[in-house]
Amino acid sequence: MGYQGIGASVRRKEDLRFLSGKGNYTDDINRPGQLYAVIKRSDRPHATIDSIDIAAASAAPGVVKVFTGADIVEAGLGGIPCGWQIHNIDGTPMAEPMHPVLAVGKVRHVGDPVAVVIAESRQDAKNAAELLDIAYTDMSAVANLTDAVKPGAVEVHDGVGGNICYDWAIGDKAIVDGVFANAHKVVKLDLTNNRLIPNAMEPRVALGDFDTSSGDWTLYTTSQNPHVIRLLMGAFVLHIPENKLRVVAPDVGGGFGSKIYHYAEEAIVTWAAGKLRRPVKWTADRSESFMSDAHGRDHVSTAEMAIDKEGHFLGLRITTLANMGAYLSTFAPAVPTYLYATLLAGVYKTPVIYCNVKAVFTNTVPVDAYRGAGRPEATYLLERLVDVIALETGIDKVELRRKNFIGVDAFPYQTPVALQYDSGDYQTTLKVALKNADWDGFEARRAEAKKRGKLRGIGISTYVEACGIAPSAVVGSLGARAGLYEVAEIRVHPTGSVTVFTGTHSHGQGHETTFAQLVVDQLGVPFDQIEIVHGDTAKIPFGMGTYGSRSLPVGGSAMVKAMDKVIAKGKKIAAHLMEAAVEDIEFKDNTFTVAGTDKSKTLTDISLAAYVPHNYPIEELEPGLDETAFYDPKNFTFPGGCHIAEVEIDPETGVVEMVGFTAVDDVGRVVNPMIVEGQVQGGVAQGIGQALMEACTYDSDGQLLSGSYMDYAMPRANDIPGSLSVATENTLCTHNPLGSKGCGEVGAIGSPPAVINAVVDALKEYGVRHLDMPATGAKLWSIIQAAPSSGHTPAMAAE
Amino acid sequence: MAQVTLTVNGKQHTVEVEGRTLLVELLREKLGLTGTHIGCDTSQCGACVVHIDGMSVKSCTQLALQADGANILTIEGLAEADGTLHPMQEMFREHHALQCGFCTPGMVMTAVDLVQSHPEGLSEKEIREGLEGNLCRCTGYHNIVKAIAAAHPLMHAQAAE
């Protein structure tokens, strides 16, 4: 067994159970006497509910109960709360319409839950759901952003004029307009960010249980943040105090943001379990996931950059429409504002920026954070715009980036859009990426591909993002209705082994391994004597959960703080046992030593003394060795880097093949390089999916056309290039004790513009300036067809 | 209700099922073998792949009654009785070929069949094509491909012993 502390690629603890089929996912849990809930969902995008006849369904075999919106109203349940309030430019709060657990009076998107059938078996419940007689009157619907804001568009919520949830801005418009008025040149780009469906491989599941003897509720759920669910559902929807409500998120099969939010099904099964005095389980079919999991992205933007003669960026002006869907999901309002517009400086020293964001209600599934959340949208917009500037000025795209970079000596760097970057070195990540991708050898590869009848292109993206969310006071001032600290409890047991209770949640990230490495490093406890516990409000003091790449920078920092307390207390005990002054005690490698002597005590000696306090400073110190820390970060962290994509296009079919991808990221201190690489690889695959394949598609009337894997293209193994190179060039975060920045989202943030820049580069002889994601074969063929004759004669690939 | 008799991981079971009961439902709900997962309803994700008489099959697209008399191997039966991991499981761990673990059982069962049926060797491209029916959202497949390539010589060396 080699070194297993920080910096080692320790193989994962959790793998043994996952590889042998011993994982414990929510759908694997069954409770005695369990009933099954099936949700009847709206099959229409916008309609009034005129009546619901439940008689036949209620009388169907196996049915225990049918609930509709009327029952929810009668029970006095609250609406599903939104966790973030944004204010309009005029200072008024955003429109925040009621989000009922079950639809009341109206349905507003395909998939909106209308009724729940609870039966002895799932099939009984499904059969009965077909017997529900619901009379609707259809209304006209709006699905896309530009339609929704047109004058005269139907209102998704009565009284929300123009379907505007909020009209928000950052920056000084007058100053920015002034810069544009005097600029040498203005480059403008209209673009969209395609709507995505997260598609964690485990569909959502919720199992509500009620203990008739104690009067306690338990919810087992596929969540990234059980404490947040307890808070939102208990306090706002079901009115159950925390002490009576336990939320368990066991092994969770991927999240990517989609399992952050409090969903109606969680409230339904918990409430119904209490009403019926029996456990109630709901398991989503995948087709149900498509219309009930929060979607991601979906922006329409116009971006303009003012530049001087040399290509220096003078000012950036942006307007964005952001789709909220039919209701506000938990974090939705924050995504296109504080996770998007604040990132628009990117890695560039653009001095002035103005961005106006209108969030828009539509008759679609709610949209919320999906891996990257706002930052992929900002990065895509900026990195596409920079490439267009390069095209229109003739300045080399690498040189253009270099000359506008924030310099390595400029940190801490205050951007014009609120954030203060603490560290970074964009020149270095760029330099290493160019080398790893053999940028200089590209033209030879392009020429070789041309001989094979293929159009080869290369694209680059240099980016920064904000992670480790976030300082509570800052987010509070920006409208967050929660604090975003993290919590860790370190329990040193009497014989020196350690259990860590963390408020973060691992659903693929490998916390059971990396967090144990932190303990190895700081306390010197052997790896196999460390247990990480997460995902249960009954065990963990508190926590805000895992999203925004915050687990290590925030949750890991909380662990460091708690271990500091353990060491501090341990020193006092050691001082007592070795009859020395506390100031003279040093702790290193699991051992307390009296400085300058050979007197020492191991952590086990100390923990034993703490729990068996026979010889112990009992007057001044409590027994036990169990410390908790709440860590509230001082700032966001700022991972960044450079991604380079290489593609080949078959001009006859338009099909793009990824032939190479190079990522060089700055994620701060790396605890486990193997896991960091895996996170980046996975993120890049999702970015490639967004750029080339994935498209959540609604028709103009609000019907979901991409409602299953038959129509929603997921990246498969042969869509990802074999030559996927991932590396890090790290600068340390300056304000958290680990120096870590987070690595969960960089892959999905940096990659889409790199891929599209490569596609546009490949098509340059066709005069293509821009195209929207995803770059499907069908789309590229249309572009090639429409292009003026390029003189390019495609050879036949099969020859 | 009808009866189906089948051998699962070396142990024979006779189970009462409905005509519509899927093999995956039998495994998960009747036998408590929850390692086999359900990730979609259109037979595409592959989280439910098991071996029927040595061949990879999507257990969500198979009636339990069709498996009467069959020999089924699930992820729970892959390791040796003493817990020694199968080389494919070992290589998945070594190469960090899993993150959330949800697609993993189906991915491993597909990979084992893929390697077994290609003793002559597998190129990277063939491995990627062999994973056509298995979706993973976490890993980007990169390390899964590496793990399978690494398991190939180990499995065939073991088979040759």
Added chain:
Amino acid sequence: MYDFAYQKPGSLADAVSVLSGDMEAKALAGGQTFIPVLKQRLNKPSTVVDLAGLGLSGITVSGDVITIGAMTRHADIASNADIKAKIPGLAHQASLIGDEAVRHRGTMGGSLANNDPAACYPSALLALGGTIKTDRRTIAADDFFQGMFTTALDQGEIITSIDLPIPEKSAYEKFRNPASRYAIVGVFVAKFASGVRLAITGASQGGVFRHTEMEKALSANFAPDAIAGIVTPADGLNGDIHASAEYRAHLIGVISKRAVAKAA
């Protein structure tokens, strides 16, 4: 799915009898399309009749014909040495259907009887000019397909085997739907001494069809260039979120040329 009775008859006669006696009974071959349909509750059979016990699988060569039992799995067709040697286009086609797990269960007879407009096999049967044998008659390929999801089969009629004439050359090329991986356009070309037959699946609203203009040109000159100038009209072709009718029309030309290049 809705519940149903399950039967696994031991003889063809018994299977026919159950299926003919009950209009709501449905035959189950490999189930790789049928079971997902049941799961979506799009079909409510009274009885599902499993054809796996009828001994209908196997591949035999006699003279210039390969006979494939209706219950022969895609994987067995893809890996069969005779098919690989004599009708390589078919072996390749079978290797592109679904994924390996699906190919272990799905059958040729089941796929042909279903006649999904995006399925692969109909193009092979039609291009090869094969013959369907059922429990009661033989049906020529040109008469078998009658529009999407529609065939010449009567209620209760069971395909027992498929006779495929061995061509001089054959190839299949498939342009896959990036999501479902079914064919957006699939082209099977077969060259016989008597001429060339070329069938296209995935593209047309009417299901699989022969491209007679290309056949004529290829019969005169079996080379990609022979069909390079042939424009397929988009009228009557499918259009969906993945590919417009115009794109499909264009792909028919490209994919056909590639199929010919591969066979030639």
